[in-house]
Amino acid sequence: MVNNREADIVIIGGGIAGTAIARELSKYNLKTILVEKNYALANGQTKTATASIYAGLVMIGSLIAKSILLKPGEPLYNPDGFKMRWCEEGFREWPKVFDELDIKYIRLPVLVFARNEEELKGLDYYEKVAQEMGEEYVNSYRIVNKDEIFEIEPNLTKNAIKGLYDDRHLVDAFPPEIAIALAENAKDNDVEVILDAEVKNIIKENAHHIVETKQGNIKTNFIINCAGGYADRIAQMGGGSDFKFNYKTSTLMIYDKNKRNLINSMVRTPCQPGFLEFVKPTAHGNLIGTSGRYGTVEGAEDTEIILEDGIQGANGVSNIIPGITRKDVINLWRGVRAFGTKEPDDYLVEFSPFNEKIINIVLRAPGIAGALGLSRHVVEMLTEAGLKLEKKSNFNPKRRAIPDFSELSDEERNELIKKDPRYGHVICRCETVTEGEIVEAIRRGAISEQGIKFRTRAGMGRCKRGFCGPRVIEILARELNIPITEVVKRSYNSVLIPYKAKELLLEKEEALI
Amino acid sequence: MMIPKNDNIDVLIIGAGPAGLAAAIRAKEEGVPNVTIIERDKILGGLLHQCIHNGFGLWYFGEDMTGPEYAKKFINRIKEMGINVLLDSMVLNITPDKKVTFCNENGVQTINPKAIILAMGCRERTRESIMVSGNRPAGVFTAGTAQRFVNVEGYIPGKEVVILGSGDIGMIMARRLTLEGLNVKAVVEVLPYIGGLIRNEVQCLHDFNIDILLKHTVSWIHGRERVEGVTISEVDDRMMPIAGTEKRVDCDTLILSVGLIPENELSTMAGVKLDPITGGPIVNEFRMTNANGIFAGGNVVQVHDLVDNVSWESEIAGFNAARYAKGEELDEGVIKLIPGENIRYVVPQMISGKEDVTLYMRVQEPKETVRVNVGDILKKTERVVKPSSMLTYDISYEKHLSKVPKGIKEIVINCEEKGK
Ligand SMILES: Cc1cc2nc3c(=O)[nH]c(=O)nc-3n(C[C@H](O)[C@H](O)[C@H](O)COP(=O)(O)OP(=O)(O)OC[C@H]3O[C@@H](n4cnc5c(N)ncnc54)[C@H](O)[C@@H]3O)c2cc1C
Numbered sequence: 001m002v003n004n005r006e007a008d009i010v011i012i013g014g015g016i017a018g019t020a021i022a023r024e025l026s027k028y029n030l031k032t033i034l035v036e037k038n039y040a041l042a043n044g045q046t047k048t049a050t051a052s053i054y055a056g057l058v059m060i061g062s063l064i065a066k067s068i069l070l071k072p073g074e075p076l077y078n079p080d081g082f083k084m085r086w087c088e089e090g091f092r093e094w095p096k097v098f099d100e101l102d103i104k105y106i107r108l109p110v111l112v113f114a115r116n117e118e119e120l121k122g123l124d125y126y127e128k129v130a131q132e133m134g135e136e137y138v139n140s141y142r143i144v145n146k147d148e149i150f151e152i153e154p155n156l157t158k159n160a161i162k163g164l165y166d167d168r169h170l171v172d173a174f175p176p177e178i179a180i181a182l183a184e185n186a187k188d189n190d191v192e193v194i195l196d197a198e199v200k201n202i203i204k205e206n207a208h209h210i211v212e213t214k215q216g217n218i219k220t221n222f223i224i225n226c227a228g229g230y231a232d233r234i235a236q237m238g239g240g241s242d243f244k245f246n247y248k249t250s251t252l253m254i255y256d257k258n259k260r261n262l263i264n265s266m267v268r269t270p271c272q273p274g275f276l277e278f279v280k281p282t283a284h285g286n287l288i289g290t291s292g293r294y295g296t297v298e299g300a301e302d303t304e305i306i307l308e309d310g311i312q313g314a315n316g317v318s319n320i321i322p323g324i325t326r327k328d329v330i331n332l333w334r335g336v337r338a339f340g341t342k343e344p345d346d347y348l349v350e351f352s353p354f355n356e357k358i359i360n361i362v363l364r365a366p367g368i369a370g371a372l373g374l375s376r377h378v379v380e381m382l383t384e385a386g387l388k389l390e391k392k393s394n395f396n397p398k399r400r401a402i403p404d405f406s407e408l409s410d411e412e413r414n415e416l417i418k419k420d421p422r423y424g425h426v427i428c429r430c431e432t433v434t435e436g437e438i439v440e441a442i443r444r445g446a447i448s449e450q451g452i453k454f455r456t457r458a459g460m461g462r463c464k465r466g467f468c469g470p471r472v473i474e475i476l477a478r479e480l481n482i483p484i485t486e487v488v489k490r491s492y493n494s495v496l497i498p499y500k501a502k503e504l505l506l507e508k509e510e511a512l513i
Numbered sequence: 514m515m516i517p518k519n520d521n522i523d524v525l526i527i528g529a530g531p532a533g534l535a536a537a538i539r540a541k542e543e544g545v546p547n548v549t550i551i552e553r554d555k556i557l558g559g560l561l562h563q564c565i566h567n568g569f570g571l572w573y574f575g576e577d578m579t580g581p582e583y584a585k586k587f588i589n590r591i592k593e594m595g596i597n598v599l600l601d602s603m604v605l606n607i608t609p610d611k612k613v614t615f616c617n618e619n620g621v622q623t624i625n626p627k628a629i630i631l632a633m634g635c636r637e638r639t640r641e642s643i644m645v646s647g648n649r650p651a652g653v654f655t656a657g658t659a660q661r662f663v664n665v666e667g668y669i670p671g672k673e674v675v676i677l678g679s680g681d682i683g684m685i686m687a688r689r690l691t692l693e694g695l696n697v698k699a700v701v702e703v704l705p706y707i708g709g710l711i712r713n714e715v716q717c718l719h720d721f722n723i724d725i726l727l728k729h730t731v732s733w734i735h736g737r738e739r740v741e742g743v744t745i746s747e748v749d750d751r752m753m754p755i756a757g758t759e760k761r762v763d764c765d766t767l768i769l770s771v772g773l774i775p776e777n778e779l780s781t782m783a784g785v786k787l788d789p790i791t792g793g794p795i796v797n798e799f800r801m802t803n804a805n806g807i808f809a810g811g812n813v814v815q816v817h818d819l820v821d822n823v824s825w826e827s828e829i830a831g832f833n834a835a836r837y838a839k840g841e842e843l844d845e846g847v848i849k850l851i852p853g854e855n856i857r858y859v860v861p862q863m864i865s866g867k868e869d870v871t872l873y874m875r876v877q878e879p880k881e882t883v884r885v886n887v888g889d890i891l892k893k894t895e896r897v898v899k900p901s902s903m904l905t906y907d908i909s910y911e912k913h914l915s916k917v918p919k920g921i922k923e924i925v926i927n928c929e930e931k932g933k
């Protein structure tokens with residue numbers, strides 16, 4: 001419990017919005033507290049994203065796919081909205097931030113290709129949209145013929161006939177890694193991050209607010225509502241909500257690293273409204289793919305996987321790259337995008353009409369791409385609202401990642417092991433993660449299996465914790481000084497191993513006495 | 514801990530499960546001086562440590578033992594014979610020219626043995642690899658991981674359990690968890706027959722009155738943070754859940770026993786070719802892979818149900834790796850063994866035709882009263898064949914292979930219904 005703290009600003013939610021804002025605010029002399037309901041950051045939409053920061057061809061595809069949400073007459077493309085402005089900016093700026101924060105990322109080319117008449121029409125539509133969007137978009141790609149296609153992607157389905165190729169507009173990083181790095185840097189600059197601190201209520205008290213969390217109350221001046229698909233609930237607690245959500249799902253699949261070399265770029269078929277089909281490499285050397293229509297669900301928590309979607313998705317990907325099969329899937333999930341109902345096709349970023357101290361934020365995909373612009377805008381809003389902001393003289397923009405043993409040279413590995421022999425002890429066989437990395441992750445704030453996984457990749461490989469699971473639980477218990485029976489997956493009620501051996505037998509015996 | 518010299522290892526064995534141990538002993542018996550085992554765990558024995566049930570060694574020793582007891586017999590020999598052991602050491606890479614890089618708390622090292630034996634065992638298929646619908650909560654475990662928790666670490670995963678898959682580990686865990694006071698509500702199997710050994714069906718399920726649902730599957734996992742239940746459905750012939758047959762069962766744990774995959778990431782790095790059916794290296798009768806001087810044995814080659822076969826198979830690898838290290842020529846496999854009717858796979862996949870050889874085979878589908886034909890050289894009648902029981906046939910050079918006409922490139926093995 002963190003009893004009765006005081007802050008200038010409380011950020012609710014540790015997704016990309018909350019962590020980006022936390023880092024931006026950490027540049028100023030302020031008391032900022034970020035509260036997150038889970039035992040790990042980035043556990044909402046942010047962990048389910050495809051992980052792309054893009055402009056050019058992918059942006060065109062994204063606009064087309066999401067156009068199902070538009071009402072008749074609404075334009076596909078709004079150059080002046082927050083989303084377009086911040087995403088275009090973000091595409092240029094994120095790599096710099098990735099460098100500052102030592103976040104692993106890759107740049108990828110994009111190939112949108114057609115296999116039949118219908119898909120050729122799809123490519124035409126891309127070109128038409130590009131023309132509407134202007135020169136920058138028209139120049140973002142070139143048309144490639146069959147021969148060129150196979151030069152670019154030799155393992156692509158032989159049915160490909162024509163393509164559009166954009167060789168520079170995609171940057172890819174692992175979203176939880178981004179959010180965690182932002183939060184770590186914010187912490188280094190004196191922002192407080194509190195996990196397992198679900199906000200239960202907000203009470204207005206004179207000129208300030210009390211944010212009631214599972215970990216105690218926080219008295220604050222401003223509140224920034226970054227609760228993602230739950231932002232309506234937080235808004236409600238703060239006096240009222242003038243928005244709801246449409247929830248659209250996609251099922252994403254991660255493929256075994258041994259398939260990484262089959263493709264060089266993001267390959268996708270032209271999207272139709274509400275349909276998405278692609279496969280691409282990730283920053284950490286897997287492939288990620290999807291194929292299917294958007295689903296519609298009732299709430300942000302409706303993330304249940306549906307077998308048929310998985311099968312259809314895997315088949316769709318195999319139809320793009322025949323060398324990848326369902327057997328190569330090592331993980332799948334259903335991501336829920338929360339689209340706010342208030343803005344037609346834009347982020348919602350505004351002071352609550354019911355409460356002048358609460359800023360409501362509702363990103364929409366692509367939300368990661370625009371989060372840097374968002375964070376600066378929030379600072380402007382706070383200034384305009386009268387908050388005195390004074391830059392810190394000692395702000396440290398740098399953050400070092402946990403050493404990634406699997407990526408080091410043998411000399412570097414030996415140096416590390418000499419300093420700390422726990423780096424010589426491999427815990428996760430699939431991703432080659434060492435005990436040293438896991439202990440360091442805990443030192444930096446990981447308190448759950450998920451927290452370890454997001455920071456080190458332990459458990460993200462093909463055996464899905466079969467090998468490292470028990471070992472990671474043991475290390476968590478040891479380092480946090482808690483019993484094994486209290487170690488959780490990602491939230492207080494997701495205990496992994498609830499009982500000691502014989503415990504249930506003893507219970508039964510007691511019942512007999 | 515002994516640090517092996519870079520240049521004088523004759524035979525290096527990767528993995529100290531029953532396969533690695535048997536291979537090491539056999540190699541050392543051939544008189545090569547430096548046989549070294551490298552193992553990532555803190556102890557020797559591999560999977561056997563967590564197999565505290567009996568049923569090991571009935572064939573090899575003619576004795577019914579537990580896993581650790583079986584392992585102990587080999588470990589004692591390893592010590593007596595002066596075989597080098599490197600524990601707590603993870604092999605990270607093997608190159609086609611047999612450079613082996615491993616790491617432990619002393620650092621990263623690369624060694625270059627004359628011969629290598631792959632004995633890394635296998636891993637379990639996961640929830641992700643079989644795509645079960647529903648939430649992704651805590652409380653879903655593979656059977657082997659659950660077994661490790663219960664038998665090695667001393668913890669139990671929950672109170673009420675459903676087990677998906679009737680492989681041996683699943684059935685053994687059904688009994689083990691029942692003995693621990695858990696309520697095992699059902700074992701659910703998608704196929705129309707049990708996946709594991711008959712003796713396990715009898716001793717682990719029937720004797721404990723545990724329900725077994727054949728041609729059913731878990732079609733949904735409930736519970737956002739921790740498992741709260743599963744939906745069980747009947748499946749159609751394509752193994753897809755049939756709508757309208759759903760039954761919800763409350764439980765806090767789902768255990769998966771849905772198959773094992775030989776662990777061959779290192780093999781692939783070394784340029785070893787895999788058989789897409791077994792998931793293990795393609796080997797000849799000496800258990801040598803396509804990569805010169807790299808041998809393989811045990812579950813890394815094919816998933817065995819009996820440890821006795823693991824030991825025998827690996828002895829072949831140990832014996833021949835030693836011969837190779839001494840500079841002996843090993844005949845190449847020139848005759849391919851081809852799985853024909855109702856045969857899923859045959860190991861070895863290639864033979865020279867010049868030596869006695871034991872064939873390990875599995876059928877595709879269960880059948881009664883069949884004739885198994887190994888080309889024209891051996892015909893055997895089997896009363897029952899099942900995918901879960903491996904067929905092992907001894908083929909002798911004198912009686913069988915010498916009769917094979919010269920120049921023959923392949924022998925097809927068929928399992929035909931009698932009277933056809
Ligand atoms: C399938 C899919 C693919 C996508 N692909 C991309 C892409 O390629 N590129 C891109 O830029 N974007 C993409 N997006 C969109 C992107 O993921 C989201 O826009 C972005 O992650 C939203 O971030 P957020 O911080 O607003 O919300 P979230 O990440 O959902 O964070 C909200 C946080 O608030 C916490 N919270 C909720 N209630 C409370 C409470 N009461 N108390 C305390 N904490 C609370 C939650 O636990 C959560 O951590 C994709 C989304 C999906 C679903």
Ligand SMILES: Cc1cc2nc3c(=O)[nH]c(=O)nc-3n(C[C@H](O)[C@H](O)[C@H](O)COP(=O)(O)OP(=O)(O)OC[C@H]3O[C@@H](n4cnc5c(N)ncnc54)[C@H](O)[C@@H]3O)c2cc1C
Nearest residue numbers: 528530531532553559560568604633634682811812819820
């Ligand atoms: C639950 C269960 C019940 C069983 N019951 C019976 C039974 O009743 N009767 C019976 O006869 N048989 C039984 N078996 C079968 C038998 O135990 C296995 O087939 C046998 O253990 C396989 O031996 P192995 O040496 O090939 O693999 P493993 O025992 O898995 O050994 C592989 C070893 O390699 C090591 N290793 C892997 N990769 C590396 C690396 N990169 N670096 C260093 N070391 C590495 C591993 O740590 C491990 O120690 C059972 C198996 C299981 C799983």
